[in-house]
Amino acid sequence: MKPIQMVDLQGQYEAIKDEIDAGIAQVIRSAKFINGPEVGLFEKELADYLGVKHVIGCANGTDALQVALMALDLPKDAEIIVPSFNYVAAAEVVALLGYKLVFADVHPRYFTIDPEDVRKRISSKTRAIIVVHLFGQSAPMEELIRLAEEHQLFIIEDNAQSIGAEYIFHDGTRKKLNTIGHIGTTSFFPSKNLGCYGDGGAIMTDDDTLAAVMRSIASHGQSKKYHYQRIGINSRLDTIQAAILRPKLRRLDEYIRRRQEAAAFYDNQLKELDWLVTPACAPYTTHVYHQYTVQVKTGSRDRLAAHLAEQHIPTMIYYPSALHQCAAYQAWGSSLKVSEELARSVISLPMHTELTSEQLNYICQALKSFIS
Numbered sequence: 001m002k003p004i005q006m007v008d009l010q011g012q013y014e015a016i017k018d019e020i021d022a023g024i025a026q027v028i029r030s031a032k033f034i035n036g037p038e039v040g041l042f043e044k045e046l047a048d049y050l051g052v053k054h055v056i057g058c059a060n061g062t063d064a065l066q067v068a069l070m071a072l073d074l075p076k077d078a079e080i081i082v083p084s085f086n087y088v089a090a091a092e093v094v095a096l097l098g099y100k101l102v103f104a105d106v107h108p109r110y111f112t113i114d115p116e117d118v119r120k121r122i123s124s125k126t127r128a129i130i131v132v133h134l135f136g137q138s139a140p141m142e143e144l145i146r147l148a149e150e151h152q153l154f155i156i157e158d159n160a161q162s163i164g165a166e167y168i169f170h171d172g173t174r175k176k177l178n179t180i181g182h183i184g185t186t187s188f189f190p191s192k193n194l195g196c197y198g199d200g201g202a203i204m205t206d207d208d209t210l211a212a213v214m215r216s217i218a219s220h221g222q223s224k225k226y227h228y229q230r231i232g233i234n235s236r237l238d239t240i241q242a243a244i245l246r247p248k249l250r251r252l253d254e255y256i257r258r259r260q261e262a263a264a265f266y267d268n269q270l271k272e273l274d275w276l277v278t279p280a281c282a283p284y285t286t287h288v289y290h291q292y293t294v295q296v297k298t299g300s301r302d303r304l305a306a307h308l309a310e311q312h313i314p315t316m317i318y319y320p321s322a323l324h325q326c327a328a329y330q331a332w333g334s335s336l337k338v339s340e341e342l343a344r345s346v347i348s349l350p351m352h353t354e355l356t357s358e359q360l361n362y363i364c365q366a367l368k369s370f371i372s
């Protein structure tokens with residue numbers, strides 16, 4: 001059996017090597033390394049895939065959030081709500097831009113931001129919510145949109161982890177994540193569901209004005225070359241990365257299907273374990289399983305990680321602390337019970353597009369042999 005990895009990027013590359021190599025060679029031959037034609041082509045193809053008017057490539061998913069927030073041009077004393085059980089990017093960007101960070105708690109089974117808790121934290125200064133579609137599924141968008149409309153807030157969707165997943169509205173219609181809020185952002189970090197071979201990111205919107213402002217901000221605030229309309233940053237999607245992303249985007253739905261199959265295998269095998277809680281998919285969303293994250297309710301999470309490591313099964317803790325518990329963010333802290341409990345109990349199992357049933361079976365047997 002092939003060694004088990006959290007993410008198998010080599011295996012995925014081997015299967016599409018010819019196309020990827022040809023794409024990279026083409027960029028090198030053309031020598032159009034910055035803003036080459038592949039960038040525009042990829043932006044257009046991703047816009048079509050998502051069903052959104054504008055996609056703007058940028059250097060990484062954190063920059064995407066920064067450009068989005070800069071484009072909203074909020075008052076200096078604005079408060080912005082972000083989930084505390086999350087990767088650091090959204091909180092970091094809010095703090096860097098000098099806005100007041102307000103952490104909200106998350107749902108105990110879905111891990112996404114809890115609208116009831118958000119409601120309690122809205123003040124007269126709240127201007128935006130950064131909604132994070134964590135681990136592969138959507139946050140409860142209709143409830144959040146209702147809140148946003150009531151209080152005139154912007155919604156930014158940080159969709160670094162759930163590209164391709166769909167929100168299912170009450171009336172049964174579906175929309176891809178990234179196209180529901182005012183602005184969507186994503187990351188093409190190699191291990192993401194749509195990953196490149198370095199850093200990359202993108203910003204999406206249906207709003208023509210916001211799109212033009214964001215394109216300008218990502219390019220030094222230029223309106224045209226050497227005409228600086230506003231203060232911007234330098235954040236570009238590399239041409240070679242765009243050439244790698246194009247064939248991977250064509251396979252994204254296939255990659256999602258394979259992740260869903262691996263998740264179904266885990267679900268089926270692990271449901272009998274009474275000490276372990278398998279991940280729940282909310283009724284209003286599809287799940288693309290960026291992570292397969294289980295909860296160990298018996299306090300033996302770290303012992304389980306060691307037990308699996310002994311059998312050469314890697315695991316990761318996403319995330320070992322809620323952000324408000326981290327030194328850098330304690331100043332904005334409050335008590336967020338669910339986030340704190342999840343940081344103590346979650347563990348993510350290997351999840352990627354190349355897992356074999358032999359590997360999955362081996363992992364499940366190892367879990368079943370654990371005495372909690």
Ligand SMILES: *Cc1c(COP(=O)(O)O)cnc(C)c1O
Nearest residue numbers: 060061062087089160161187189
């Ligand atoms: C990975 C990630 C980001 C940022 O991505 P980078 O490309 O590494 O900057 C932002 N938000 C979430 C939720 C992420 O998982």
